[in-house]
Amino acid sequence: MEKLSLFLGCIVPNRYPGIEKATKLCLQKLDIDVSDLPGASCCPAPGVFKSFDKATWLALASRNIVLSEKMGRDLLTVCNGCYGSLADANLELKKDPELKACTNNCLKEIGIEFRGTAEVRHIIEYLYKEFGPEKLKEHITTQLDLKVALHYGCHLIKPSRDRNLGETEAPFFFDELVEATGAKSVDYTDKMMCCGAGGGVRSGHAAESLEMLEHKLACIRQAGVDCIVNACPFCHLQFDRGQLAVNEKFGADYSIPVLHYSQLLGLALGFSPYELGIEQNAVQNIEFLAKIYEISAGLK
Amino acid sequence: MSEELSKVLKDAGLDLLSCMQCGTCTGSCPSGRHTGLNTRRILRDARKNRVSVLSDDALWLCTTCYTCQERCPRDIPITDALLELRRLAVKKGFMLPEHRKISEMVMECGHAVPLDEETKQKREELGLDPIPETVQKYPEALQEVRNLLKACKFNELVAEK
Numbered sequence: 001m002e003k004l005s006l007f008l009g010c011i012v013p014n015r016y017p018g019i020e021k022a023t024k025l026c027l028q029k030l031d032i033d034v035s036d037l038p039g040a041s042c043c044p045a046p047g048v049f050k051s052f053d054k055a056t057w058l059a060l061a062s063r064n065i066v067l068s069e070k071m072g073r074d075l076l077t078v079c080n081g082c083y084g085s086l087a088d089a090n091l092e093l094k095k096d097p098e099l100k101a102c103t104n105n106c107l108k109e110i111g112i113e114f115r116g117t118a119e120v121r122h123i124i125e126y127l128y129k130e131f132g133p134e135k136l137k138e139h140i141t142t143q144l145d146l147k148v149a150l151h152y153g154c155h156l157i158k159p160s161r162d163r164n165l166g167e168t169e170a171p172f173f174f175d176e177l178v179e180a181t182g183a184k185s186v187d188y189t190d191k192m193m194c195c196g197a198g199g200g201v202r203s204g205h206a207a208e209s210l211e212m213l214e215h216k217l218a219c220i221r222q223a224g225v226d227c228i229v230n231a232c233p234f235c236h237l238q239f240d241r242g243q244l245a246v247n248e249k250f251g252a253d254y255s256i257p258v259l260h261y262s263q264l265l266g267l268a269l270g271f272s273p274y275e276l277g278i279e280q281n282a283v284q285n286i287e288f289l290a291k292i293y294e295i296s297a298g299l300k
Numbered sequence: 301m302s303e304e305l306s307k308v309l310k311d312a313g314l315d316l317l318s319c320m321q322c323g324t325c326t327g328s329c330p331s332g333r334h335t336g337l338n339t340r341r342i343l344r345d346a347r348k349n350r351v352s353v354l355s356d357d358a359l360w361l362c363t364t365c366y367t368c369q370e371r372c373p374r375d376i377p378i379t380d381a382l383l384e385l386r387r388l389a390v391k392k393g394f395m396l397p398e399h400r401k402i403s404e405m406v407m408e409c410g411h412a413v414p415l416d417e418e419t420k421q422k423r424e425e426l427g428l429d430p431i432p433e434t435v436q437k438y439p440e441a442l443q444e445v446r447n448l449l450k451a452c453k454f455n456e457l458v459a460e461k
Contacts, residue, residue: 008434014411021428041442052387056449196330203399212334
């Protein structure tokens with residue numbers, strides 16, 4: 001299947017619609033055939049649902065996959081959590097006939113069947129494999145003179161057993177996509193460390209989650225970057241809204257702008273910061289906004 | 301002492317017996333650096349069938365980042381094992397109130413994080429439909445999700461015991 005359906009999940013449409021808009025604009029500009037996925041639900045969130053009950057996790061995930069199967073399209077996610085949940089469920093159901101039969105027994109209640117005909121893709125691995133940095137560069141109209149702290153997030157690349165995206169200690173494919181926009185991906189301490197939000201920790205143990213985030217932010221600040229770039233709205237929410245919570249809890253004064261890769265790519269494809277919803281973030285860094293408006297207007 | 305822990309792990313194809321207690325998991329854990337999570341100890345206790353591991357809050361301090369699993373010199377799928385232990389814990393009624401709330405949210409609106417007024421406005425500013433193309437827009441889709449959760453007896457599982 002080459003056609004895609006856009007799986008939104010929860011945080012993108014319900015908290016950071018700028019990422020939804022940026023993704024749609026980028027996909028359109030790159031001439032990728034993508035449709036909405038009407039009626040999709042929570043993926044469901046892997047950190048919690050996968051931790052609660054396997055049958056429920058598989059049932060909800062497979063319902064979302066079936067919606068796309070019926071359209072003859074692969075699912076495209078822009079979230080590491082949704083990717084982890086849907087890709088893992090898809091893989092487990094495809095390789096285990098017993099589990100598939102069991103899940104289909106639940107799905108029978110709502111009159112649908114999981115067939116295993118669709119793939120689950122993540123926008124980063126999709127762009128890397130289907131375009132690659134060089135081909136992507138051909139579409140870039142605005143060179144981004146920005147220093148970026150890239151955060152891969154965990155479930156894009158792990159478990160490596162199921163992801164096949166190479167090694168996990170120092171991957172580089174995402175850095176290459178960032179640098180295709182003209183930005184510089186700056187190395188920093190504990191770059192591959194988790195943002196602290198996953199596994200139900202942000203919701204269940206907020207204080208501990210913020211401690212992990214504070215460590216990450218301190219490392220990023222030391223690297224002296226213009227912004228953080230991520231590929232996951234949950235990491236995005238942790239870095240953006242969490243940053244304000246860290247400031248309050250630790251008496252800190254972090255003001256590091258946070259962009260999803262779709263928003264960074266959107267800037268490089270010629271869209272304005274306003275169209276991409278970058279101003280809607282919790283962190284309001286006027287200096288950064290001025291800089292990207294200048295870049296966007298071709299003044300820099 | 302109960303054999304249940306080892307049975308659940310064994311049934312899931314997880315063999316903790318090859319664990320040599322080297323501590324690479326704990327040493328690699330981003331949560332353990334800041335919190336009381338000691339993965340090596342959880343594995344040891346689980347192997348010894350100590351049911352106390354299920355009621356220990358530390359089980360819920362894992363962010364499921366998979367670093368321990370990737371680095372384990374004995375290739376033990378540690379994060380998978382932790383998830384298995386969590387599911388057993390939930391079955392026994394151990395669940396954080398915040399997680400119960402998220403479960404209820406999904407049963408009610410089909411989303412762990414539902415739409416709010418502030419975001420509706422932000423969507424409009426961007427020229428997007430204020431209501432996204434998800435279960436939130438289609439009542440029959442939401443009913444499907446609810447029926448599915450019911451078929452899985454999820455409401456009974458997460459109800460306060």
